Amino acid sequence: MDKTKQEQINSDYEWLLMQNLSEYSGEWIAVLERKIVARDKSLKKTIEKVKSLRLKTTPLFLKVPEGSITT
């Protein structure tokens, strides 16, 4: 595993903790270098949007859940 890649994921995870993601409720988001680079209700479309950006690093993908407390 590329150490830089893991550190990038951890850094983006820590950044996410500080964000209000309520506007993305129910959506998949892709985060890279402390920016949300793609979003969509569908993971497939989120991945397609990320591919079209031709990024050098794969972003961190996260589903923002809607309204449910229980898991």
Next chain:
Amino acid sequence: MRKGDLLVSLSYAFTPYEVGKKIILRPMLPVILMKNDISFPTMLLIDSGADYSMLTKDIVRDALNIDFSSLKKEGKTSGITGETEIAWINVKVGFGQRDIYFEEDIPFQIPLEEGKDPPLPILGRDPFFYKYRIDFRMGYTKDSSLGKFVIYPEKHKRSPTRYKKPMKIKGER
């Protein structure tokens, strides 16, 4: 596993989810899921109440590129979304911090029926909790909106003979 015999630990802040007027803290672990030549960075909910791990269908189909028609039905499971037919797939899970990094082969359940996905992908007890001890420290600070969970690799140094007897159920003779 790397550095398994050293005193190492990984600390993560809980992820706060705003639900109504309440803040719910969830132990979300940033990981890289690896299958064949695909790497998918995402977050898994560490769920000590789940017997096994489970992925959502979209992660399996769209991110890991697995053809559902190739999956074999291997029984049923029941959870908060009800009972569903499941398949199993093995996925390598990588996670770490600084110069500490672990990889584990984890069998994941895949719900095969529509509407039966867990709200979040789950890292359950078997086999993860056999390999790692996880401390949930929600009261780590006086601020109830903070806290951390800490992951330690198990060392397996104690004798298993002390623990091999099953626990007696109350009322049993």
